[in-house]
Amino acid sequence: MIAPFSGRLIVQEVAPRDGLQIEPTWVETLDKIALIDQLSGFGFSRIEAGSFVSPRAVPALRDGEAVFTGIQRVPGTIYVALVPNLKGAQRALESGADELNLVMSASQTHNRANMRMSCEASLAAFGDVVELAQGTSLSLNGTVATAFGCPFEGRIDEERVLGFVDTYLEMGMQGITLADTTGMANPRQVARLVGRVLERLPATDLTLHFHNTRGLGLANVLAAYEVGARRFDAALGGLGGCPFAPGASGNICTEDLVNLCDEVGIETGIDLARLIDLSRTLPRLLGHEVPGQVAKAGRNCDLHLSPDYAKL
Amino acid sequence: MIAPFSGRLIVQEVAPRDGLQIEPTWVETLDKIALIDQLSGFGFSRIEAGSFVSPRAVPALRDGEAVFTGIQRVPGTIYVALVPNLKGAQRALESGADELNLVMSASQTHNRANMRMSCEASLAAFGDVVELAQGTSLSLNGTVATAFGCPFEGRIDEERVLGFVDTYLEMGMQGITLADTTGMANPRQVARLVGRVLERLPATDLTLHFHNTRGLGLANVLAAYEVGARRFDAALGGLGGCPFAPGASGNICTEDLVNLCDEVGIETGIDLARLIDLSRTLPRLLGHEVPGQVAKAGRNCDLHLSPDYAKL
Numbered sequence: 260m261i262a263p264f265s266g267r268l269i270v271q272e273v274a275p276r277d278g279l280q281i282e283p284t285w286v287e288t289l290d291k292i293a294l295i296d297q298l299s300g301f302g303f304s305r306i307e308a309g310s311f312v313s314p315r316a317v318p319a320l321r322d323g324e325a326v327f328t329g330i331q332r333v334p335g336t337i338y339v340a341l342v343p344n345l346k347g348a349q350r351a352l353e354s355g356a357d358e359l360n361l362v363m364s365a366s367q368t369h370n371r372a373n374m375r376m377s378c379e380a381s382l383a384a385f386g387d388v389v390e391l392a393q394g395t396s397l398s399l400n401g402t403v404a405t406a407f408g409c410p411f412e413g414r415i416d417e418e419r420v421l422g423f424v425d426t427y428l429e430m431g432m433q434g435i436t437l438a439d440t441t442g443m444a445n446p447r448q449v450a451r452l453v454g455r456v457l458e459r460l461p462a463t464d465l466t467l468h469f470h471n472t473r474g475l476g477l478a479n480v481l482a483a484y485e486v487g488a489r490r491f492d493a494a495l496g497g498l499g500g501c502p503f504a505p506g507a508s509g510n511i512c513t514e515d516l517v518n519l520c521d522e523v524g525i526e527t528g529i530d531l532a533r534l535i536d537l538s539r540t541l542p543r544l545l546g547h548e549v550p551g552q553v554a555k556a557g558r559n560c561d562l563h564l565s566p567d568y569a570k571l
Numbered sequence: 572m573i574a575p576f577s578g579r580l581i582v583q584e585v586a587p588r589d590g591l592q593i594e595p596t597w598v599e600t601l602d603k604i605a606l607i608d609q610l611s612g613f614g615f616s617r618i619e620a621g622s623f624v625s626p627r628a629v630p631a632l633r634d635g636e637a638v639f640t641g642i643q644r645v646p647g648t649i650y651v652a653l654v655p656n657l658k659g660a661q662r663a664l665e666s667g668a669d670e671l672n673l674v675m676s677a678s679q680t681h682n683r684a685n686m687r688m689s690c691e692a693s694l695a696a697f698g699d700v701v702e703l704a705q706g707t708s709l710s711l712n713g714t715v716a717t718a719f720g721c722p723f724e725g726r727i728d729e730e731r732v733l734g735f736v737d738t739y740l741e742m743g744m745q746g747i748t749l750a751d752t753t754g755m756a757n758p759r760q761v762a763r764l765v766g767r768v769l770e771r772l773p774a775t776d777l778t779l780h781f782h783n784t785r786g787l788g789l790a791n792v793l794a795a796y797e798v799g800a801r802r803f804d805a806a807l808g809g810l811g812g813c814p815f816a817p818g819a820s821g822n823i824c825t826e827d828l829v830n831l832c833d834e835v836g837i838e839t840g841i842d843l844a845r846l847i848d849l850s851r852t853l854p855r856l857l858g859h860e861v862p863g864q865v866a867k868a869g870r871n872c873d874l875h876l877s878p879d880y881a882k883l
Contacts, residue, residue, distance in 0.1 A: 371881035411877040443871045445834035446793060471786070473871075474827040474864045475834075478790040481758060508864055515786040522757035522787075552786045552820055559755045559785075565723040569683035 278498025366409030401427030408443030442472020590810025713739030720755030754784020
């Protein structure tokens, strides 16, 4: 049974970071800034606007400084930067990021593949960032990636995930993200794990990051929402993805999520029509179709003209 | 909160009918037969194998007789044919169909656009089919199309949908399908309407037919399952679609649905690995990519080899 749909759902738009980072086509800094500025105008309270990682590791986002200093800051919107270590955190701080997102995989193998270090080394690096953030206005969010499964190791022990959540909180991070990095989560698992995490921190501090790799992204959102989660990452057009699942979908799609919320009566504060218009500009910007479906199908209320022979 | 996942979920495979009917490329009769025969071997208890409509209206399925008489009938599997009227029903009966699916849209405008007649005329034609079926072993299923919304009229009054369900049952049809023809349903609406329909007939006689046009297909399945529905249409590869939503997804994808069931622990009796193998042959058969995602991403248990540098 679907629980009552009450309580605003916060969408954190991540296309400028998690979406663009794997794009093979270079997106000009001014185009990135224009994209973020338009998103800022649509009512998002949080935008992950870029990352400060090695330009060799993620060349697509090597212009983090120019992006963060070039965008129009909308008061009330939190601009987040992904950083892997102290050096990245310093760059993000100097560029005016409001919040740093620190990502480590629960899977040891995935963390080595993705971050090229052990989980222990990642946590040590995060300790330096926590120290840097003290005395600044920066808030910190810790992401547990592969929290619902790892493409190398398979199932991840829930206790291990909860252990990292506890570690992040003990280190002094304000926010926690559980990320289904390669789209392996299912609604039953989501309800159980999210329920346990919400015993540890308030819903206002927890973000769920789902990928739609196996078509379950929005079902997982509903399962998490029904047990109390209220903040979700999503990417315009459903951009993003994982190099380990070629051809599969990326992040859950922002406009598909907002359409779901509009249809079931969950408030997001985001204007779906403008979101769709912007999403429809992505294929030209990126040179390929994008996975989002509502931008192709239109909203339910965008009625079609009936053929003449069917007129009443 | 996700309700307990108990009770087998019946998947009715509809790719040979609802999937192939809009394909612009002609699929040879022998290829259709081979597709159905393989599906029969995978554990499906129901397959919608073709239709008997005007060859001018649906040229892609003009070989209904040859398909139905050419397939290997697996005992226990019900082979369904879609028919619009008495003439189609007679052809289906002569070709050995086990069940006839009669489709009318709840939306007057959509029925005129799709069937080129009014709802009243559709019901009158169904009356002739009911008469024909008496004294034969044919069972009848009545589909209420656009039950969750119409691309021309928008929202459809629930009372109107329930009225047609009642009419079908009064006419003597054994099964009822609620079809979300253009993917406008949302989980909240699904839970409410399906709950009301299940007050009228047992779950064994109700089928839900969802399209994934706006990314909500599997979320709608879960919402329906949670209020008691147990039978769902799905198409291999996510084939199908609607001419009024170009570029958008078609039917919910069989292998994506079975993957969901496997992951949350709902029994289907269908072998996912073989389903994926067959789905991966569709792009060559049809000349284009198909929307299904699990065939691209693989099952969760299909682990990837970690890069050498990440080995522990």
